[in-house]
Amino acid sequence: MRKNSNTSLKTFCQALKRYDRFLLSCHVTPEGDAIGSMLAMDSLLHRLGKQTTVVCQDEFPKRLPCLSDKRWKQVEEVRKPLGHYQALVVTDCPTIERIGKVRTLLTPETVIFNIDHHISNLYYGHYNYVRPEGSATAEVVVDIFKGLKQKPTKEDALNLYVGITTDTGSFKYSNTTVRSHQVAAELIKTGIDIAKINDQLYSTYSLNKINLLSRLFSRVRTTANGAVAWVEMRNQDLVHSGATYEDAEGFIDYLRYMKEVQIAFFMIEMPKSKTVRVSFRAKGDYDVNNIATCFDGGGHKKASGCVVSGSLKDVEREILQRVRLELKTPQK
Ligand SMILES: [Mn+2]
Numbered sequence: 001m002r003k004n005s006n007t008s009l010k011t012f013c014q015a016l017k018r019y020d021r022f023l024l025s026c027h028v029t030p031e032g033d034a035i036g037s038m039l040a041m042d043s044l045l046h047r048l049g050k051q052t053t054v055v056c057q058d059e060f061p062k063r064l065p066c067l068s069d070k071r072w073k074q075v076e077e078v079r080k081p082l083g084h085y086q087a088l089v090v091t092d093c094p095t096i097e098r099i100g101k102v103r104t105l106l107t108p109e110t111v112i113f114n115i116d117h118h119i120s121n122l123y124y125g126h127y128n129y130v131r132p133e134g135s136a137t138a139e140v141v142v143d144i145f146k147g148l149k150q151k152p153t154k155e156d157a158l159n160l161y162v163g164i165t166t167d168t169g170s171f172k173y174s175n176t177t178v179r180s181h182q183v184a185a186e187l188i189k190t191g192i193d194i195a196k197i198n199d200q201l202y203s204t205y206s207l208n209k210i211n212l213l214s215r216l217f218s219r220v221r222t223t224a225n226g227a228v229a230w231v232e233m234r235n236q237d238l239v240h241s242g243a244t245y246e247d248a249e250g251f252i253d254y255l256r257y258m259k260e261v262q263i264a265f266f267m268i269e270m271p272k273s274k275t276v277r278v279s280f281r282a283k284g285d286y287d288v289n290n291i292a293t294c295f296d297g298g299g300h301k302k303a304s305g306c307v308v309s310g311s312l313k314d315v316e317r318e319i320l321q322r323v324r325l326e327l328k329t330p331q332k
Pocket of ligand 1: 033092117135167
């Protein structure tokens with residue numbers, strides 16, 4: 001029976017203890033918070049004597065060399081018969097669709113544990129522990145460690161710290177709270193090397209990436225006296241710069257760094273599918289979760305995304321229209 005609402009920490013932790021064979025997964029195109037949270041949950045369940053398998057639709061991202069890929073499996077590599085796994089732990093996914101092809105490993109009997117911090121979460125689990133006030137899912141996972149009376153090891157701390165620091169933009173975004181810092185402080189006490197972690201996370205650019213960025217920078221557009229900024233990435237940009245899709249990750253933050261900008265969006269032309277992936281950032285009172293939701297996407301107030309079908313030109317027009325509406329009526 002699905003609950004469609006939050007489960008108390010106690011009930012959530014007790015329920016975790018009842019099962020023995022777990023799959024753990026996170027969203028497609030996984031990033032620091034999704035992976036760090038999932039790996040920490042894997043370690044926690046392992047310590048409680050559970051059998052666990054970590055599985056994701058996509059490859060382990062190359063840009064996270066500070067995290068370990070040794071537990072990582074893709075769907076084709078999971079050889080156990082269907083129904084072998086009793087439960088699935090999902091981290092950082094507002095909807096179950098976000099795990100992509102991992103859904104093919106589930107049966108109607110699979111018990112779903114949903115751990116997340118997205119405000120747009122649909123409470124799709126049999127057990128849901130969703131804390132939108134958490135800066136990162138990793139912060140929510142720390143509660144679960146406490147609920148099960150376990151302390152993060154140094155490796156768990158590394159995984160969780162990466163989740164928090166990447167989701168808070170190195171503790172700069174408005175989702176950063178006193179608690180994010182407190183949790184980070186606890187994690188740092190295990191002896192993790194944060195200078196090294198930060199270098200591994202951010203000092204990673206290739207010349208190809210720099211060339212891609214220079215193409216994108218040269219085309220940034222603004223409207224509404226600079227309150228809205230946007231740019232599109234075309235397949236051609238990758239061909240000419242030799243860069244990859246991963247190299248474009250985080251580009252939207254540069255738009256956010258512009259002084260007058262209140263709402264920024266970044267459109268990526270997807271190969272062959274005639275769809276455009278759009279990410280949004282907001283400052284001040286503006287809410288881009290609202291905007292993404294209009295296009296069947298979602299996320300957070302200050303950071304969200306969606307996939308829209310159509311040509312870059314059409315999508316740009318539709319998005320700009322909706323962005324202008326938000327600019328007129330900011331959500332408090
Ligand atoms: Mn997250």
